[in-house]
Amino acid sequence: MSSARLSGVGVSSGRASGPVVRVAETLPEPPLGPRPADTKEEASRIRPATEVVAQRLMERAKTVEGEARAVLETTAAMAGDPSLIKSAEKLVVEESLPAARAVHQAAQKFVTALQAAGGYMAERARDVQDVRDRVVAELLGLPAPGVPDLVAPSVLVARDLAPADTAGLDPSKVLALVTEEGGPTSHTAILARSLGIPAVVACRGVLALEVPALEVDGDTGQVRESDGKVRAAGAGRKASWNGVGVLKDGHRVKVLGNVGSPADAAAAAAAGAEGVGLFRTEFCFLDAAEEPTVAEQTAAYEAVLAPFKGKPVVVRTLDAGADKPLAFLSPDPEPNPALGVRGLRVAFDRPDVLDRQLEAIAAAAASSGAEVSVMAPMVATAAEASWFVARARQAGIQRAGVMVEVPSAALSAREILQVVDFISIGTNDLAQYVFAADRQLGGVAALNDPWQPALLRLIAQVGEAATAAGKPIGVCGEAAADPLLACVLIGMGVTSLSMNHTALADVGAKLATSSMDICQLAARGALAAGDPATAKLAARAPH
Ligand SMILES: C=C(OP(=O)(O)O)C(=O)O
Numbered sequence: 001m002s003s004a005r006l007s008g009v010g011v012s013s014g015r016a017s018g019p020v021v022r023v024a025e026t027l028p029e030p031p032l033g034p035r036p037a038d039t040k041e042e043a044s045r046i047r048p049a050t051e052v053v054a055q056r057l058m059e060r061a062k063t064v065e066g067e068a069r070a071v072l073e074t075t076a077a078m079a080g081d082p083s084l085i086k087s088a089e090k091l092v093v094e095e096s097l098p099a100a101r102a103v104h105q106a107a108q109k110f111v112t113a114l115q116a117a118g119g120y121m122a123e124r125a126r127d128v129q130d131v132r133d134r135v136v137a138e139l140l141g142l143p144a145p146g147v148p149d150l151v152a153p154s155v156l157v158a159r160d161l162a163p164a165d166t167a168g169l170d171p172s173k174v175l176a177l178v179t180e181e182g183g184p185t186s187h188t189a190i191l192a193r194s195l196g197i198p199a200v201v202a203c204r205g206v207l208a209l210e211v212p213a214l215e216v217d218g219d220t221g222q223v224r225e226s227d228g229k230v231r232a233a234g235a236g237r238k239a240s241w242n243g244v245g246v247l248k249d250g251h252r253v254k255v256l257g258n259v260g261s262p263a264d265a266a267a268a269a270a271a272g273a274e275g276v277g278l279f280r281t282e283f284c285f286l287d288a289a290e291e292p293t294v295a296e297q298t299a300a301y302e303a304v305l306a307p308f309k310g311k312p313v314v315v316r317t318l319d320a321g322a323d324k325p326l327a328f329l330s331p332d333p334e335p336n337p338a339l340g341v342r343g344l345r346v347a348f349d350r351p352d353v354l355d356r357q358l359e360a361i362a363a364a365a366a367s368s369g370a371e372v373s374v375m376a377p378m379v380a381t382a383a384e385a386s387w388f389v390a391r392a393r394q395a396g397i398q399r400a401g402v403m404v405e406v407p408s409a410a411l412s413a414r415e416i417l418q419v420v421d422f423i424s425i426g427t428n429d430l431a432q433y434v435f436a437a438d439r440q441l442g443g444v445a446a447l448n449d450p451w452q453p454a455l456l457r458l459i460a461q462v463g464e465a466a467t468a469a470g471k472p473i474g475v476c477g478e479a480a481a482d483p484l485l486a487c488v489l490i491g492m493g494v495t496s497l498s499m500n501h502t503a504l505a506d507v508g509a510k511l512a513t514s515s516m517d518i519c520q521l522a523a524r525g526a527l528a529a530g531d532p533a534t535a536k537l538a539a540r541a542p543h
């Protein structure tokens, strides 16, 4: 018997195999028709469906402890809420709606009321939506949507996962993650890496694969049918590195961590990060229904800064929008969210939100003792950079920079460098915008390869501008996590590299074997190449 094999893009190291659990697709809004022939009979389906959902939630509650148990018990009680059931039944009888549609509409009224009440009540709106979707799925005979609670270690298979879903995965239960879609620099891939979960994205055909168990190789991108045995090899052995970023000729390079949570920060510090080159603050609030208060933000930032007393930390202001929507900063629906009001653009409409965030960052900087600077995402012009720097200084934060991740910013690096203290290149978005290739789409993953010479040429131009200005230039996109590419970037004038904690030792160790001459030769070779594979070969040659 030949076993099924597929291949995708490996985005998070490690090998694992085990039983497959599928993430059900998001439910579409239930249709208004067909009108039921017997409305009383249709209405009578609602209560049993809510009872099934409540019972399943109670059973799951018994398997966990503490806060998770309380949340599940409360959600179960919501499913059985008599007022929700009654108003749905009424909609069926009085408006001849199908049961699923009636539940959807009845729940929506509660959701709207809770959202209008704000605060704690608004946070409950999400729970009502969750119950609504479960009951609707039950009535339609479909699997419950969302990431299921795993009872045993499993390989998770999904079309794609939202960053908020990925952030909530339990690495002790999720052996590996395989998605049909998704790109190598998507935030789902980035989060899987930070959780240490082996992952393969853009794995065409995995949803159609009807096998009970899979073996996943997060390095090669290979996915194949396996026996049901649970095996987890984890990422390969890390190189040894002493936590000091230095080339063999003594040239210093800062090797920093990318973080988005206290757990990431602890892992980065433990892996030897000399500081933080990118703190993605939006990752702290992916689940928040309302804007966190200044006190709440200060506490969240302090928890991440804690391991870096006396060390440099670059805190990026909220990069909301595109695939990282924040409920409290949602723009009106946009046809192309990646090209829309995201990152710093949100702050132009809501400068009050930016000012409160800067106030919280300044407070957390003072209490933690970390050497904090701030950085704005999605900056397109020198005028925008200058606007941001002025606001940061007003908030008492002296060191301010911007991300260079929009091609116009790369092309205006000279002007931008005149108004900021430093820049940091976001190669994930820069590649997406240079190649007009959505970073979340598996179909264009090859264009989002950081070894693409066109991307490298633009980075080199920014490197030259920073060298001429004598200002620090970092790279905090995924390109910095590739040891060989890290050398190429250094050869282009980059002065710091920031990456996921899992990449720190390998990059640090590789730099220690390279000199500035070698890095410059590697950069020159890669820049002259015509395609990513040739660029890689050319970079390897002088090593
Ligand atoms: C570091 C980057 O920011 P993010 O991945 O959060 O968009 C980038 O775009 O390269």
Ligand SMILES: [Mg+2]
Binding pocket: 377, 405, 426, 428, 429
């Ligand atoms: Mg970005």
